[in-house]
Amino acid sequence: MSQNRDAPAYQEYAANLLARREFRAMSLPERGLLYTLRLEFWVNGPFTCDASVLAKILGFPPAEIASLLPAVLVKPFFEVSEGLITCPELENYHLHLVERKARQSKGGKQGASKTNTKRKQDKNNESGDESSTPPSRTQVPRRAPRRGSVESLVQKSTDQNSKNQLTGVDLSTPTWSDDDNDDAAAVCSASQYAAAKGR
Numbered sequence: 001m002s003q004n005r006d007a008p009a010y011q012e013y014a015a016n017l018l019a020r021r022e023f024r025a026m027s028l029p030e031r032g033l034l035y036t037l038r039l040e041f042w043v044n045g046p047f048t049c050d051a052s053v054l055a056k057i058l059g060f061p062p063a064e065i066a067s068l069l070p071a072v073l074v075k076p077f078f079e080v081s082e083g084l085i086t087c088p089e090l091e092n093y094h095l096h097l098v099e100r101k102a103r104q105s106k107g108g109k110q111g112a113s114k115t116n117t118k119r120k121q122d123k124n125n126e127s128g129d130e131s132s133t134p135p136s137r138t139q140v141p142r143r144a145p146r147r148g149s150v151e152s153l154v155q156k157s158t159d160q161n162s163k164n165q166l167t168g169v170d171l172s173t174p175t176w177s178d179d180d181n182d183d184a185a186a187v188c189s190a191s192q193y194a195a196a197k198g199r
Contacts, residue, residue: 007097010042010090022074033068034077038087042094046084049073 017023026034036058040047048054051066058065072078079086188196 007094010093020076022077026071029064030068030071033065034072037072037078037085038090041085041087042090046086049080049083049085 023031023034037047040058047057049069051069052062054069055062055065073080073085076089077087079088
């Protein structure tokens with residue numbers, strides 16, 4: 001099921017950012033503001049270039065933001081248009097993620113359509129020709145019997161024979177009739193059976 005949420009993160013290559021002269025020329029506070037603005041843009045989109053309003057949004061003193069902002073609003077990091085600051089790099093990356101998600105969704109729907117069409121065809125073939133077994137059915141391996149069925153995968157233990165000797169009843173070869181409803185053919189009582197099992 002699709003989550004219909006915005007991408008929670010963007011990919012950042014540290015070497016690419018550190019190699020840019022514009023970044024290396026910034027002071028430590030300017031670099032901090034740069035990153036803060038990039039994160040702000042990723043989460044909330046374009047924001048105002050008015051330093052006093054931006055300071056309220058970011059929770060810093062207006063004078064500090066006003067002094068640092070001109071050094072940070074340089075290309076290629078940000079562009080200012082009609083009073084709004086945008087980050088073209090992150091905007092393009094966000095569009096890339098949206099397009100990729102759309103392609104994946106389209107491919108998933110096409111794959112589901114093919115699968116459902118094939119299932120319908122297989123179902124129609126089964127109902128149309130009941131005398132022949134489809135090849136896919138003949139290749140399915142037989143499942144192991146479930147626990148408690150007539151067939152058992154458990155081998156007899158030698159400990160069982162010693163328990164049988166203690167109770168005086170030989171349970172190693174049970175005798176019962178093939179009729180499941182015939183309880184009269186049991187060799188031992190319920191209490192003897194429980195004692196032999198160690199309960």
